[in-house]
Amino acid sequence: MTATEPLHPTTPGPARCVMVLGTTSGAGKSWLTTALCRYYARQGLKVAPFKAQNMSNNARVVVAPTLAPAGAALPPGGAHPGFGSASGAGGGGPSGALGEIGSAQYFQALAARATPEVRMNPLLLKPEADTHSQVVLMGQVSAELTAMPWRGRSEKVWPQIAAALDALRAENDVVVIEGAGSPAEINLHASDIVNMRVARHVGARCLLVTDIDRGGAFAHLYGTWALLPQDERALIHGFVLNKFRGDAALLAPAPQMLQELTGVPTVATLPMWWQHGLPEEDGIFDDRSVAAGVVCKTVAVIAYPRISNLDEFQPLKNVPGLRLLWARSPADLGGLQPGDWVVLPGSKATAADLAWLRAQGLDSAVAAHAGRGGAVLGICGGLQMLGEALIDPDGIDGNGPGLGLLPLVTVFESAKTVRHTQACFGDVLAGPWAGLSGTTVSGYEIHHGQTAQHPAMAAKGDVAREVLPGLAWQNPAGNVLGLYLHGLLEDPAALQALFGAAVPTLESVFEGMADYVARHFQAGVLDALVAD
Structure with missing residues (x-):
């Protein structure tokens, strides 16, 4: 047959x-x-x-x-x-x-x-x-x-x-x-x-x-x-x-x-x-599943205890010259170069995972990488961590100070945002994300938090660049980007813009x-x- x-x-x-x-x-x-x-x-x-x-x-x-x-x-x-x-x-x-x-x-x-x-x-x-x-x-x-x-x-x-x-x-x-x-x-x-x-x-x-x-x-x-x-x-x-x-x-x-x-x-x-190319059930990957070849860029994903939606990083495993690894301690970030990325992924318990990150000393390691001009990307819960504060009036997730890499504040609300999203980056992105300028990308949102510019910091002139309205913000230096859009790194247009690479389709x-x-x-x- x-x-x-x-x-x-x-x-x-x-x-x-x-x-x-x-x-x-x-x-x-x-x-x-x-x-x-x-x-x-x-x-x-x-x-x-x-x-x-x-x-x-x-x-x-x-x-x-x-x-x-x-x-x-x-x-x-x-x-x-x-x-x-x-x-x-x-x-x-x-x-x-x-x-x-x-x-x-x-x-x-x-x-x-x-x-x-x-x-x-x-x-x-x-x-x-x-x-x-x-x-x-x-x-x-x-x-x-x-x-x-x-x-x-x-x-x-x-x-x-x-x-x-x-x-x-x-x-x-x-x-x-x-x-x-x-x-x-x-x-x-x-x-x-x-x-x-x-x-x-x-x-x-x-x-x-x-x-x-x-x-x-x-x-x-x-x-x-x-x-x-x-x-x-x-x-x-x-x-x-x-x-x-x-x-x-x-x-x-x-x-x-x-x-x-x-x-x-x-x-x-x-x-x-x-x-085989299928995202693992729980987003787990290891070095045996990474494409062979000369490593030109490392993407280190912070593996806190309540990580979520790690399957969206599967396409990166097939980008030529890219090494994808978990980071659970400062030592895992020690050898990174400014051209390498640190990613703070989604979290089901943002405040708790942020506390864990601090307990490991990873907060200082992430800040040091950003201070050297290294690329830092926060997705959903990771975006929330990059801001100045987490505010939780309804007991949804937890209160706490953020990492302070973006002048933002997140307020957790009982209603959950669940939707598909398509958006176009304007011609405003800088640094390692500049290739996304003018690119239309598709993905999805699942989050309780609502994020906005920190008003007191804005009054002092410290303003995040809002590169997608209500969805994505960048620091003035351009090396730190936070966004609510899951699926960015699955989008073929984004992968092409960021890495100049096409990856196997799910159909194949x-x-x-x-x-x-x-x-x-x-x-x-x-x-x-x-x-x-």
């Missing part, structure tokens, strides 16, 4: 459901779900992704379900604003209704050639502390659920989760579902709303994936299977070994022995693939991933999962 040959005519709903479960977090569920979305979509099937509950501070702005049902046409270009398509400000249909979902489901929707929307991730938990998360239900923050004990939420939210999944099934040929953590977390089984309860609800045909690079893969697979009740074991249709390095022939006879114990075949052994990434699973799964397995 060729990549474009339809499996069968497209007559949407009720969809067949393929579910990707994992033996652990980080096993490869999100990656494999994304690859399967594109694999099935390019066979002429109408596909939607689904994850009942995601825990991540990487979120994207999407449309409300009543305005853009799953599978509706994409904007021109078929991709999101950061990877090669245009997007108007606001979005979300006539009334502009918008919400948040996890970034993983956003990318999965694009891989499925569907419009990302809130039903694809009805429950999003955004950690604000080790024991506390903001709860986003159907795209909107719920104060009631946020205050509710963890175990008390499941029955409260299950009806909305089930309704969202049922609606996607009615409108599509295939729904590719991602689980969370492990389905064998027996302490959570009774209150499960994301793994086997979802699988049972739709009779999903499940793949169980494990990270063989960590070791113990066959024990993980067998132990997970063994801890499931008999009716749930019956839903497991195949085991997948992910991130394998070496000669696959050396695995024998373990796959056959595992099948004899469980009745479940090992249907794929996926070789390690560092540079999705196609490569679909080719990869088609090549490494046993013949006929993926098609059989969606057969009637």
Whole structure:
């Protein structure tokens, strides 16, 4: 069967459901779900992704379900604003209704050639502390659920989760579902709303994936299977070994022995693939995934505890001559040159992360880099940190002094700004950002804070240059830039302006991933999962 040959005519709903479960977090569920979305979509099937509950501070702005049902046409270009398509400000249909979902489901929707929307991730938990998360239900923050004990939420939210999944099934040929953590977390089984309860609800045909690079893969697979009740074991249709390095022939006879114990075949052994190009689930990257070559510029991203939306830096990994690294101590910034960048990314707890930054001594290191004329970029929470003060009258985030690199003040408000944004930089940018002058860029905003010029400092003549009204400010020297616009470094026009580089589009990434699973799964397995 060729990549474009339809499996069968497209007559949407009720969809067949393929579910990707994992033996652990980080096993490869999100990656494999994304690859399967594109694999099935390019066979002429109408596909939607689904994850009942995601825990991540990487979120994207999407449309409300009543305005853009799953599978509706994409904007021109078929991709999101950061990877090669245009997007108007606001979005979300006539009334502009918008919400948040996890970034993983956003990318999965694009891989499925569907419009990302809130039903694809009805429950999003955004950690604000080790024991506390903001709860986003159907795209909107719920104060009631946020205050509710963890175990008390499941029955409260299950009806909305089930309704969202049922609606996607009615409108599509295939729904590719991602689980969370492990389905064998027996302490959570009774209150499960994301793994086997979802699988049972739709009779999903499940793949169980494990990270063989960590070791113990066959024990993980067998132990997970063994801890499931008999009716749930019956839903497991195949085991997948992910991130394998070496000669696959050396695995024998373990796959056959595992099948004899469980009745479940090992249907794929996926070789390690560092540079697939998809943003990692939690924005994590390492040196093994950085493009090879002579390093001409370093971009150091401050990795504070509640970092958010780090997936937006994925395109930088593919810029020739650019090294992308985490900075967790002053030593990580010690070797930077003035032409290198320091980035303060988004944060789910700006005041707390700013306190952490100071405790590490990174405040002085960032200031020293800026003082040498080095480039400093603050995005969203990072912009707020660059200012003079954080003011929190409603107890949203926290009060505190800023880093003082921009004469701005941020006031946190209970209402959250969630929107798509398109804007054009005027011919006013200076320093390392001068290439952006006159460039139209697209992205998104997710923030409680509202930022403005510090009035007392303005009275003394210390004024920030507002290079995008209400969105971006620059210091007079030109080397410090703060902006609310997430996605700037995903926008092809911005990348070209800043680095003179084009990076792979998401379309090419999705196609490569679909080719990869088609090549490494046993013949006929993926098609059989969606057969009637």
